[in-house]
Amino acid sequence: MDLVKTIKEHFSERLEPSTFHSRFFWRTAESLARSPLNRPQWKADRVSLSYFLAITRDAYLGRGPVVWCNLFVPSELVLGLGCIPFYPEMATAVVAAAGMGPRFIDRAAEAGFSPDACSFHRCAIGLALEGFMPEPSALLAVNYPCDSAPLSFAFCGELYGRPQVTVDIPLPGRPGGQALLAQQLEETAGLLAECSGFGGAEVEKGLAKALERSNQALRYLREVEEMRKRDDCTLYGVDAMGGISVLFASMGSQAGADFYRLLAKELRTRGCAGGDSIRLMWMHIKPWFAQGIFSTLAKGGARLVCEEYTHATWEAMDPHDPYNSLAAKLGNHFLVGPVERRATHLASLAEEYRVDGAIHYNHWGCRQSCGGAALVKQALQEKGVPTLILDGDCVDEREYQEGQISTRLEAFLESLR
Numbered sequence: 001m002d003l004v005k006t007i008k009e010h011f012s013e014r015l016e017p018s019t020f021h022s023r024f025f026w027r028t029a030e031s032l033a034r035s036p037l038n039r040p041q042w043k044a045d046r047v048s049l050s051y052f053l054a055i056t057r058d059a060y061l062g063r064g065p066v067v068w069c070n071l072f073v074p075s076e077l078v079l080g081l082g083c084i085p086f087y088p089e090m091a092t093a094v095v096a097a098a099g100m101g102p103r104f105i106d107r108a109a110e111a112g113f114s115p116d117a118c119s120f121h122r123c124a125i126g127l128a129l130e131g132f133m134p135e136p137s138a139l140l141a142v143n144y145p146c147d148s149a150p151l152s153f154a155f156c157g158e159l160y161g162r163p164q165v166t167v168d169i170p171l172p173g174r175p176g177g178q179a180l181l182a183q184q185l186e187e188t189a190g191l192l193a194e195c196s197g198f199g200g201a202e203v204e205k206g207l208a209k210a211l212e213r214s215n216q217a218l219r220y221l222r223e224v225e226e227m228r229k230r231d232d233c234t235l236y237g238v239d240a241m242g243g244i245s246v247l248f249a250s251m252g253s254q255a256g257a258d259f260y261r262l263l264a265k266e267l268r269t270r271g272c273a274g275g276d277s278i279r280l281m282w283m284h285i286k287p288w289f290a291q292g293i294f295s296t297l298a299k300g301g302a303r304l305v306c307e308e309y310t311h312a313t314w315e316a317m318d319p320h321d322p323y324n325s326l327a328a329k330l331g332n333h334f335l336v337g338p339v340e341r342r343a344t345h346l347a348s349l350a351e352e353y354r355v356d357g358a359i360h361y362n363h364w365g366c367r368q369s370c371g372g373a374a375l376v377k378q379a380l381q382e383k384g385v386p387t388l389i390l391d392g393d394c395v396d397e398r399e400y401q402e403g404q405i406s407t408r409l410e411a412f413l414e415s416l417r
């Protein structure tokens, strides 16, 4: 059972903003998720599904202060401060998976937003303008990987009349950069504490707990990564990419730690698939509405063994030094700073996972992915990794040419044999 499609079938007739504020809607969604007909690929997916349903339900039902975040906002900070994180970029992925991206993208166009801007954010703005988003208490963006979130959150902050904060990550290697970032995170924590009413002791305790849970999740995630480096680990890339949301939005929750613990356990039990697949790396994000691309890969005997955004990029953190720890996690990310850092990182990832080839999915309007694609391709090819660049869109299906993409993919796979 595809949960998003089933919910759409149940509610599409009466889909209006009030639907998401109704307890009945959330009870139905939760019981569909628990139903034996909903058989996720991995047991861990049940944990992530119930976590995301719970926080999204709480956000829409106003069960706590809601903080809009872009992907780079460390969820440990928001959860540790007793707030409900809400990720508009993830909401638009769900909307795209339900085939409803164009409706909200067009709404943003009517309001004057350029088609050159990222469709994740155009769709999010359309949803906000139509009243489909949960009302934020505050909006928190990090200025990486791009400026789409700071700009669209600034617009939405005005729309809702709520404070919007952008955390500015200093360039790598800048003297005092980490301390500066830690200070910004501490100031941001002050704003979140005002939203949740947390006092000093609660802040300290909440953050320590969130960082401990995040460290637990990291240990299991590293285990998963080691298994994926082996031949034909049974976790297929398209499923792993569904876990991007877990990696970015559940660190600091018990669900995040449980997700990776269960996934590691199940991978150990299921073992290797065997065979001699073509090992591929996927760069940037996948189109959320189309799965044809992945059937072409499977038919061509290829497996995605690693993806740009599903692996850990940080070290264990000190629960008693949260701001410095989170600053190190954020500031050391390979997307921060010049694009050469990203290219070098991806080239070493390709080596570590012994990939035979790599695919770069160019999301329309994305300065971060399209802008760096040629340089990334060059870095990979210098390491002997053939690289295919595919143009498309992650949210707007009208910008995705299935036939053309399949033909290019088939030819690429043929060249790797």
Ligand code: SF4
Residues within 6 Å of the ligand: 118, 119, 120, 121, 145, 146, 147, 148, 149, 363, 365, 366, 367, 368, 369
């Ligand atoms: S897809 Fe690209 S442009 Fe859009 S938010 Fe992500 S990094 Fe920014």
